[in-house]
Amino acid sequence: MDERFSGFGAFILYSITAGMMLFILAPLLLVMAASVSDSYFVTFPPQGFTLKWYAKVLQDRDFLEAMRLSILLALGTTVGSLLFGVPAAFALVRGHFVGLAAIKGFLLSPLIFPALITGLALLQVLNKLGSTDARLNLLIGHIVVTSPYVIRTVVTSLQLVDENLEDAARTLGASRLRTFWRVTLPQIASGVAAGGLFAFMVSFDNYPVTMWLANSEYSPVPLVLMRQLVNVFDPSVPAMSTIIILMAMVGVLILEKLVGLRRALAA
Amino acid sequence: MTTSDEAVAVLTVEAPPVARERSRWRLALPVGLLAVPMLAFLTYFFFYPALALLFSSIQTQDSRGIIGRPFTLAHYARLINVELYARVLWTTLRISIITSALATVLAYPVALVMVKSRPMVTRVITLIVIAPLIVSVVVRGYGWQLVLQNGPKGMLNWILMTLHVVDAPISVLYTETAVVIGSLHVFFPMMVLPLASALGKIDPNLEDAARMLGAPWWKVFLRVTLPLSMPGFVAGFTLVFSLTAGSFVIPAILGGASAVMLGNLIEQQIFVVYDWPFGAAIAVVLVGLVLAVNGVSMWLLEGRRLRRPD
Numbered sequence: 001m002d003e004r005f006s007g008f009g010a011f012i013l014y015s016i017t018a019g020m021m022l023f024i025l026a027p028l029l030l031v032m033a034a035s036v037s038d039s040y041f042v043t044f045p046p047q048g049f050t051l052k053w054y055a056k057v058l059q060d061r062d063f064l065e066a067m068r069l070s071i072l073l074a075l076g077t078t079v080g081s082l083l084f085g086v087p088a089a090f091a092l093v094r095g096h097f098v099g100l101a102a103i104k105g106f107l108l109s110p111l112i113f114p115a116l117i118t119g120l121a122l123l124q125v126l127n128k129l130g131s132t133d134a135r136l137n138l139l140i141g142h143i144v145v146t147s148p149y150v151i152r153t154v155v156t157s158l159q160l161v162d163e164n165l166e167d168a169a170r171t172l173g174a175s176r177l178r179t180f181w182r183v184t185l186p187q188i189a190s191g192v193a194a195g196g197l198f199a200f201m202v203s204f205d206n207y208p209v210t211m212w213l214a215n216s217e218y219s220p221v222p223l224v225l226m227r228q229l230v231n232v233f234d235p236s237v238p239a240m241s242t243i244i245i246l247m248a249m250v251g252v253l254i255l256e257k258l259v260g261l262r263r264a265l266a267a
Numbered sequence: 268m269t270t271s272d273e274a275v276a277v278l279t280v281e282a283p284p285v286a287r288e289r290s291r292w293r294l295a296l297p298v299g300l301l302a303v304p305m306l307a308f309l310t311y312f313f314f315y316p317a318l319a320l321l322f323s324s325i326q327t328q329d330s331r332g333i334i335g336r337p338f339t340l341a342h343y344a345r346l347i348n349v350e351l352y353a354r355v356l357w358t359t360l361r362i363s364i365i366t367s368a369l370a371t372v373l374a375y376p377v378a379l380v381m382v383k384s385r386p387m388v389t390r391v392i393t394l395i396v397i398a399p400l401i402v403s404v405v406v407r408g409y410g411w412q413l414v415l416q417n418g419p420k421g422m423l424n425w426i427l428m429t430l431h432v433v434d435a436p437i438s439v440l441y442t443e444t445a446v447v448i449g450s451l452h453v454f455f456p457m458m459v460l461p462l463a464s465a466l467g468k469i470d471p472n473l474e475d476a477a478r479m480l481g482a483p484w485w486k487v488f489l490r491v492t493l494p495l496s497m498p499g500f501v502a503g504f505t506l507v508f509s510l511t512a513g514s515f516v517i518p519a520i521l522g523g524a525s526a527v528m529l530g531n532l533i534e535q536q537i538f539v540v541y542d543w544p545f546g547a548a549i550a551v552v553l554v555g556l557v558l559a560v561n562g563v564s565m566w567l568l569e570g571r572r573l574r575r576p577d
Binding site (some may be wrong): 007008009012016017021024031035083084087088114115120122142204207225226232251 | 298299301304306309312313315316317319326373377394395399401405406407408412421425452455477485493509513516520530534537543547548553557561574
């Protein structure tokens with residue numbers, strides 16, 4: 001290990017770090033273990049091995065319908081937040097107008113505003129407008145909370161674009177649009193993809209906004225899962241949860257490949 | 268410099284900036300216009316709803332459920348004066364403060380190891396810290412429900428009893444402690460990431476110098492590392508506090524009836540009691556709390572007190 005840590009200080013540092021790694025992984029590992037456990041009630045240590053809960057989940061109409069709805073909603077949210085967010089990020093990086101910092105602050109403000117309140121506020125206004133289509137309401141709410149993520153990742157990648165390359169393309173006779181498609185876009189593609197994936201994952205997992213805007217007909221996955229947890233005892237919940245954990249892991253790996261996780265999160 | 272040199276210089280060095288400057292001026296308006304759809308969308312579906320919520324928090328609701336005049340501050344008074352509601356406010360503050368304090372104490376070692384270890388160790392720790400962040404909060408709450416399960420079949424109780432730490436199962440689930448544990452799990456990365464980035468910016472020579480002058484490790488940490496990492500600490504603390512104070516899922520799953528937080532109270536007022544103005548007033552208090560903490564931290568970060576002499 002590093003020579004900068006030694007003696008008792010190092011012992012404390014590594015013990016706490018190891019402890020925290022265990023703390024972070026324990027509940028997720030237990031959920032996964034419970035999903036293949038043979039007993040009807042979740043007990044520790046887990047007993048036996050079975051895949052029957054997965055078979056049950058894959059035949060569960062409510063869960064499958066929620067899954068379909070969540071995926072469609074997340075896809076719509078991704079497209080919507082990219083359509084709004086990418087041009088806005090462009091304006092923020094390339095525009096030269098007064099109040100740029102204020103506008104940036106405004107566009108990113110849904111990030112520090114509690115999402116629970118964003119959803120509530122939106123519900124009140126949509127009620128007043130008489131908008132009762134839960135799908136549309138959810139889409140609007142999800143775009144509000146995911147667009148700052150897109151703006152952040154696209155702004156970061158745009159700042160790294162070499163404007164000289166664009167000038168070169170323009171000098172050689174390319175139109176603005178062609179320059180954008182052939183020179184700029186390829187350079188920010190991974191940032192745009194990461195922003196989109198972020199929007200997808202945030203939308204798929206979103207509870208605090210979804211809670212207000214969904215109805216009994218259109219309940220995305222987090223809501224259905226919460227309902228199963230709080231209201232009825234259902235031994236297939238660990239299996240549903242594990243499916244969600246695995247999906248998240250795939251998302252994380254793609255994100256890590258695209259831009260690196262730390263950069264994607266801490267931009 | 269000859270004339271031809273000058274011509275070359277003008278062509279290769281000065282011409283592009285001039286051209287770019289001009290095209291920028293011409294482009295300023297169209298490029299700025301690209302932000303208009305996003306601005307319009309957020310104004311209509313975020314800014315306006317937030318203001319409308321603020322407005323309805325000072326309105327009254329009649330027996331038919333119609334919200335309107337007269338204007339009143341009674342809902343705010345109710346939150347503070349009715350003991351049941353005041354207790355929820357204090358519970359929220361207490362859980363948020365304890366969670367962010369615990370997150371700070373536990374995140375420093377993790378962030379330090381993350382920043383100063385070999386690349387392989389750093390990578391593994393980063394992945395473990397960040398990966399669960401993407402897993403649904405509901406799933407993570409459920410995981411803790413399984414770990415903390417009251418009775419001898421819960422993981423925590425099984426471990427404690429097998430190690431003979433306790434003789435009878437302890438009850439952690441459905442207490443404030445359970446909510447703190449769950450919130451810590453969910454928001455821990457928000458503390459580690461800013462801390463790690465602040466620690467990574469510290470010049471290692473400063474710590475080496477202190478060590479060479481004979482300071483023991485804890486003194487190096489307290490006098491050099493800790494003060495220089497303050498921006499990361501402030502950012503992380505603010506994030507964890509804000510997110511915990513505004514959370515709903517974790518107290519709903521792990522707190523039960525004994526650790527109701529503001530978010531749960533709002534949901535109850537809107538969906539169960541249908542008291543919109545009171546629900547809105549609680550929401551405004553929650554937002555006020557979060558914005559106040561964010562404001563103080565901005566002030567600390569932007570004021571000179573925390574800035575490193577670069």
